[in-house]
Amino acid sequence: MANRTSDTIPPTASPPPPAPLPTADAPKRHSVGLALKKVDTNPPKAPNLAAEPVEGEEPVTLTIDGEQVTVRKGTNVLEAAKLLGEDICHFCYHRGLSIAASCRQCLVEIDKMGKLQPSCQVEVRPDMVVQTKSPAVLKARQEMLEFTLKNHPIDCPICDKAGECKLQRHYMDHDHSLTRVDVPKIRKPKHKDIGREIVLDAERCILCSRCIRFCEEIPGTSELTMTFRGDHETLDIADGHRLDNAYSINTVDVCPVGALTAKDFRFAIRTWELQATDTTCPGCATGCAVELHTKHEQAYRLVPREDPAVNGHWMCDEGRYTYKELEPSHRVQYAEIEGHQVPLFDAVALTAQRLQGKKVAFVFASTATTEANQALAELCELVGGERFILGRPIADGDDILRDPDKNPNSRGAKLAAGDVSKHEAELALELAGRAYEAVVFLDDEGELSDVVLQGLSGLTSICFADRRTKLADACRIVLPAASWAEILGTYINRNGLLRVTRPAWRPEGDRKHRADLIGDILRQLGRDNVATARERTRLLAEAHGHQELLTMLAEPKKMRPTLLRWANTRG
Amino acid sequence: MTIGVKKVSLTRTTRDQIFLPAILEGLLTTARHFFKNTLTPGMGDIDTIRYGEPEVDVKDYYPDRFRGVHRLMYREDGSVRCVACMCCSTVCPARCIYIHAEDRRDDQEKAPASFVIDELKCVVCGFCVEACPCDAIRMDTKEHMVPTETREEAVLGKIDLMKRGGPSVAVQGGAAPNYREVAPKRDPRFEHDPQ
Ligand code: SF4
Ligand code: SF4
Ligand code: SF4
Ligand code: SF4
Ligand code: FES
Numbered sequence: 001m002a003n004r005t006s007d008t009i010p011p012t013a014s015p016p017p018p019a020p021l022p023t024a025d026a027p028k029r030h031s032v033g034l035a036l037k038k039v040d041t042n043p044p045k046a047p048n049l050a051a052e053p054v055e056g057e058e059p060v061t062l063t064i065d066g067e068q069v070t071v072r073k074g075t076n077v078l079e080a081a082k083l084l085g086e087d088i089c090h091f092c093y094h095r096g097l098s099i100a101a102s103c104r105q106c107l108v109e110i111d112k113m114g115k116l117q118p119s120c121q122v123e124v125r126p127d128m129v130v131q132t133k134s135p136a137v138l139k140a141r142q143e144m145l146e147f148t149l150k151n152h153p154i155d156c157p158i159c160d161k162a163g164e165c166k167l168q169r170h171y172m173d174h175d176h177s178l179t180r181v182d183v184p185k186i187r188k189p190k191h192k193d194i195g196r197e198i199v200l201d202a203e204r205c206i207l208c209s210r211c212i213r214f215c216e217e218i219p220g221t222s223e224l225t226m227t228f229r230g231d232h233e234t235l236d237i238a239d240g241h242r243l244d245n246a247y248s249i250n251t252v253d254v255c256p257v258g259a260l261t262a263k264d265f266r267f268a269i270r271t272w273e274l275q276a277t278d279t280t281c282p283g284c285a286t287g288c289a290v291e292l293h294t295k296h297e298q299a300y301r302l303v304p305r306e307d308p309a310v311n312g313h314w315m316c317d318e319g320r321y322t323y324k325e326l327e328p329s330h331r332v333q334y335a336e337i338e339g340h341q342v343p344l345f346d347a348v349a350l351t352a353q354r355l356q357g358k359k360v361a362f363v364f365a366s367t368a369t370t371e372a373n374q375a376l377a378e379l380c381e382l383v384g385g386e387r388f389i390l391g392r393p394i395a396d397g398d399d400i401l402r403d404p405d406k407n408p409n410s411r412g413a414k415l416a417a418g419d420v421s422k423h424e425a426e427l428a429l430e431l432a433g434r435a436y437e438a439v440v441f442l443d444d445e446g447e448l449s450d451v452v453l454q455g456l457s458g459l460t461s462i463c464f465a466d467r468r469t470k471l472a473d474a475c476r477i478v479l480p481a482a483s484w485a486e487i488l489g490t491y492i493n494r495n496g497l498l499r500v501t502r503p504a505w506r507p508e509g510d511r512k513h514r515a516d517l518i519g520d521i522l523r524q525l526g527r528d529n530v531a532t533a534r535e536r537t538r539l540l541a542e543a544h545g546h547q548e549l550l551t552m553l554a555e556p557k558k559m560r561p562t563l564l565r566w567a568n569t570r571g
Numbered sequence: 572m573t574i575g576v577k578k579v580s581l582t583r584t585t586r587d588q589i590f591l592p593a594i595l596e597g598l599l600t601t602a603r604h605f606f607k608n609t610l611t612p613g614m615g616d617i618d619t620i621r622y623g624e625p626e627v628d629v630k631d632y633y634p635d636r637f638r639g640v641h642r643l644m645y646r647e648d649g650s651v652r653c654v655a656c657m658c659c660s661t662v663c664p665a666r667c668i669y670i671h672a673e674d675r676r677d678d679q680e681k682a683p684a685s686f687v688i689d690e691l692k693c694v695v696c697g698f699c700v701e702a703c704p705c706d707a708i709r710m711d712t713k714e715h716m717v718p719t720e721t722r723e724e725a726v727l728g729k730i731d732l733m734k735r736g737g738p739s740v741a742v743q744g745g746a747a748p749n750y751r752e753v754a755p756k757r758d759p760r761f762e763h764d765p766q
Contacts, residue, residue, distance in 0.1 A: 157656035157704045158681040176576070190678050267672040267681055270657045 043312040044218050044400060046096045051079040062128040077119035077130055078106055088132055089141060089170045091148070091256045092208035093120035095306075096313035097217060100209050103148070105170070107140045108132050116140050138174070145175040151186045151231065152257075153203045161258030163271035164564065167206065188234050195223075195243030197317055198251065198260055205235045205259035211251040218314060219245040219400065235259065246402060250314050253303055264320070265301045275561035277504040278305055280491060282367065282484050283319035284397070285405040287493035290315055292323065292485055293564065297505045299323040299485060309497065316402045326485050330467040332444075333509030336478040344480070344510040348517070351477055352524035354460045358437040360385035363427065364420070365443030367391055369489030369501070370412035371536040372464075372481075372514035376442050377416045379518050382525060386436070388422045389413050392445060403494055412492035428452045431459075438462065442514060444469040444481075464514045481514045482507035487533070488559065489513065490540050490549070498544040502552075502559050630713040638697045639712040641688055641727070642735035650675075651729065652739060653707035655683040659699035667692035668699060686729040690716045706739045708732075 051071040053059040061070045064081050071080045078088050079095070090106035093099060099121050107116040111129035116137065119130070131137060148167065156162040188202035212224045212235070223241040227234050237243055243251070252262045274293040281288040281302060289307035293300050302323050304315035335347035362380040364373050366389055380387060391413070397404035407413075414420070428448065431439065432455050439456065444465035453474040465472035466483035486507040491499040512520075515533035522530045531539075534553065541549040552558050586592055621627050644652045655672035673684035693716075700710050712735050719725045 155680075157658070158654045158679070162656075172576075191674075191676070191680055267655070267674055270661070272661065273657070 043308065043310055044096070044314060046308065046312055047098050047217075048079065048093075048095045049075045050095070051075045051083045060124045060126050062124050062126065062130065064130045065132055071124055073124070075124055077108060077110070077117075077122045077124055077128070080124050081108075081119065081130070081132055086132055088119050089174055090120055091166060091170075091206060092210060094210055094213075094254055094313075097210060097213045097254070100213065103144070103206070103208050105141065105144050105148070107137060107144070109134050109137050141170075142175045142177070145170055146177075146180070148206050149175075149179075150181055151203070152206065153185065155204075159201075159204065159258035160261045160266055161204075161255075161271070165258060166256035186231050188232075194237045195248050197248050197263055198243050199263055199266060200235065201259050201261070202234045202236070203259075204257050205255075206257050207233055207235065208256060210254040210256065211235070211260060214247075214251055214254050215243070215245065218250070219247045221245040224251070246316050246318065246398065247314060247400070249317050249320055250304070253313075262301075262320075269295060269300050272563075272565045274300060274564040275504065276564050277485075277502050277561040279485070279501045279504070280408065280499040281315055281319040281322060282408040282491070282501070283316070283322045283406065285403040285407060285410055285494040286310065286401050287408055287491055287497070287499035288315040288319060288401060289499075290319070292504050294485070294504045294561065297508065298328055299326045299504070310493065310495070310499070311401055314401060316400075318402065323485075325467060326483055327467070331483070331508065331511070332465045332467060332472060332478060332480045333511065335480055335510060338476055344512075344520075347477055347479055348520045349524055351462050351479065352521050354438055354462075354477075355379075355383050355440070355521070356525065358383075358460070359435070361427065361430070361436045361439040362387050363439065363441045364389045364413045364417040365391060365441070365445065366407035366410040366413040367445045368409065368413070368443045368464075368514055369484075369487070370409060370416060370492055370540060371489055371533045372442055372518070373409070373413045373416035374536055375515040375518035375522075375531075375533075376440070377418070378530075379440075379522055379525075382522065382527060386422070386430075387417050387420045388424075388427045389417055389420050390424060390427070390441070390443070390445070390448075405494065408493070408499070409491040411494065411496060412490070415492065424448065428455075431455045434458070440464075441471060441475065444472040464517060466511065479517050480509060480511045481517060482511040486511065487513045488537055488552075489515075489533070490537060498540060498546045498549070500546070500549050500552075504561055633713045635711070637713050638695050638700075638710040639714040640690065640710070640716050640735065641693075641699070641732055642709055642712050642737075643686065643729065643732040644707055644709060644736045644739035645733060647738060650679070651682060651686075651707065651733060651736075652705050653683050653686060653703075654679065654681045654705055655686075656681075656704060658702040658704060659708055662698045662702040664696060664698065665692045665694045683729060686732065687726060688732065689726050691722060691725045709736075 049072055053070055053072045058073055059070045060073050061068060062080065063069075064077075064084055065086065067084055069080055069084050071083060076099075078090060078093060081088050088106050088108065091103035092101065093106060101118040101121040104118060106119045108119040109131040110117050110122065119132070149171070152167065156165070156168060159165070162168060185203075188205075190201050190203055192200045192202065194200045207226065209226070212222075212226070215224050216222045223237055223243045223245065225236060225238045227236045249262050252260045273295050275295060276291045276293055279290060279292050281290045288311035289305040290302045291305050292302055300323070302315070302320050304311060304313060306313050334341045335344045336342065337347055337350060360383055362376055362385050364376055364387060391407035391410065393406070394404050395406050396402065430436065431452055436459060438460035439462070441461070441463040444463055444467060448471060453470060456474050460477070461475040462477040462479065463472050463475035464479050464481040465475070466481045472478055484501045485504045487501065487503055489501050491501070493499050513533040515536055519530040519532060537549070538553050540546075541553065620629060620632050622629060646652055655670050657670055660666075660668040660670055667689040669685070669687040669689075671684045672681055674680065675682045695710075697710055699708050714735070716725065
């Protein structure tokens with residue numbers, strides 16, 4: 001316990017070359033006296049350039065389907081066509097991976113080039129004239145698809161990718177014809193367990209090599225390879241290896257078909273029943289952009305979302321499991337006093353009463369949002385008391401994405417709490433020494449030993465809990481807080497960037513944003529003009545110049561989850 | 572095993588939009604049947620079924636497309652044909668089919684761990700049968716849902732549904748565990764000569 005003291009909340013724990021925060025005006029309001037450092041961690045760089053022209057570089061103008069388009073130099077025809085809203089059908093090309101041009105699904109006609117060209121591989125040149133919908137292209141597309149489908153089992157009913165499968169979609173869009181095959185299909189291993197997280201169905205694989213390139217280029221572990229040749233070519237794990245790297249589930253996302261499936265999500269639900277919410281992974285200080293897939297207030301998986309500034313196209317396997325803490329049966333729905341369910345108002349009133357004129361310890365949480373931490377700081381100022389910061393303990397990290405600091409908002413908590421050097425060990429000691437009459441925990445997370453938890457019984461312990469944890473069970477007053485999947489809130493990640501979590505569903509029961517609960521307490525204590533969580537978010541968004549969040553606040557409809565059925569294919 | 576999609580165009584004429592001609596037509600049909608079946612000696616089309624008499628089986632009188640209580644079919648090896656694809660539960664307008672999938676750990680891969688139909692909610696539309704890609708669910712039992720004393724009795728699980736079931740040998744979804752080794756049949760609808 002003791003030697004963890006200095007590690008728990010580490011804005012300085014990860015190797016940090018000090019540098020100014022990226023948003024110049026962001027930290028003005030808080031920065032006084034704070035030793036905030038920019039950790040220079042860059043996401044894996046995508047090898048392919050996006051087509052939007054950038055300033056200071058000479059753009060290229062070309063014609064696609066009779067329309068002029070101006071794009072960045074060095075990009076490819078496929079990306080350029082995307083700018084015009086023309087999604088050229090493709091399998092093996094992925095913006096975050098190198099180009100293999102092996103599937104030949106993206107063929108287009110280019111003037112002065114004799115044969116059809118793979119648009120993913122051809123770099124744009126000035127005055128190029130490209131046809132993406134000419135009869136020759138459409139015919140080639142259809143024939144390539146037929147070729148791909150020749151040995152494909154088409155077991156969509158049992159395939160986990162059905163509903164978001166590129167092959168299904170392209171077939172419906174471009175081929176749509178009856179089968180001409182009347183020989184048995186080649187059999188390959190089905191449901192082969194190739195790693196900790198992954199099951200391979202080699203029959204469904206269309207040999208695009210995306211997963212192989214992913215393992216080579218991002219984690220650099222190269223576990224996957226092709227074996228045999230021709231019709232019998234099969235994806236497999238390299239001899240003596242298993243697909244066990246820390247980023248392995250990304251191969252499921254890049255796979256355009258259902259060949260690679262994640263054990264965790266396998267057969268859990270059909271994809272078309274899911275709603276997708278753009279949010280942030282709360283698993284570590286990196287704050288990867290993710291989509292949370294939910295149905296009926298239950299979360300089913302997290303998948304990465306593209307964010308070039310933070311995570312590129314990827315996320316780690318550990319982070320995927322953070323949704324498990326949203327388990328419905330563990331939620332705290334109503335306020336509790338001494339284990340008895342009470343109306344929220346009573347619990348808030350009692351909390352306010354118990355805090356007045358007492359010696360209080362305020363425990364900030366680096367797992368909670370910045371808004372909540374700010375609200376607690378306000379309460380702390382009003383009531384007066386000692387400040388602590390609590391979070392998850394430090395663990396493994398690497399220099400791709402995973403940060404050793406497993407708290408999403410260490411910087412935000414630190415900014416709100418001020419210069420706090422007291423963490424778990426001090427809290428444990430001082431609680432054991434009966435230094436306080438009341439203690440307020442902002443989050444239910446924290447590595448408190450059993451001795452401390454028992455020590456809580458003698459004093460007024462208050463916890464803002466979204467689920468049942470040991471800490472929440474040990475506290476006298478439990479206030480029902482909304483979890484990260486139910487609120488609009490912000491984290492500040494290791495690079496000082498504002499990361500946004502969005503609500504995937506309405507909080508059930510009496511659950512509320514932690515900042516709003518604290519607002520209620522402040523109001524009980526006679527303070528008026530208390531900022532709501534939304535207002536705090538707006539202030540933070542303005543301070544960081546976060547345009548997307550500002551538009552979202554102005555137009556809350558933009559926050560609504562999208563039904564995955566309408567969200568096109570993934571992979 | 573490719574999918575054929577028939578696109579039906581729905582054009583509405585002015586006549587359809589006025590409604591009245593269609594209503595009158597309908598009334599006319601009813602009236603015609605009324606007079607035919609009451610005035611003609613021998614009572615026209617009406618067939619009186621002596622319901623309940625021992626030698627009479629009402630099922631003989633039901634058309635083949637009659638939609639009765641659901642049943643689940645099984646494969647040659649006796650396992651349920653359903654692969655828990657959720658097509659039926661997705662298309663069901665009454666939302667009365669509840670399926671939980673499980674991993675079979677063989678080449679058929681997926682099967683329903685539980686398959687429940689709430690016959691009280693069911694509107695007997697037959698969409699589930701149409702949607703099923705594996706010929707797993709059928710409504711050809713020609714049985715009515717008998718009234719039950721409690722609601723629970725009308726909620727049928729996998730076992731109840733399979734009791735009524737029979738073997739089916741449709742290829743998709745698995746005639747046998749090794750159906751993939753059977754050469755697919757060339758689709759007879761395919762007219763275009765590859766050459
Ligand atoms: S990969 Fe796509 S086309 Fe192939 S079985 Fe799965 S859903 Fe169907
Ligand atoms: S498993 Fe998927 S990603 Fe990998 S080669 Fe096959 S189709 Fe491509
Ligand atoms: S018959 Fe219609 S309502 Fe009944 S279970 Fe099937 S789809 Fe649902
Ligand atoms: S549609 Fe058929 S195979 Fe799919 S879940 Fe329903 S009964 Fe099972
Ligand atoms: S996407 Fe261009 S060849 Fe595969």
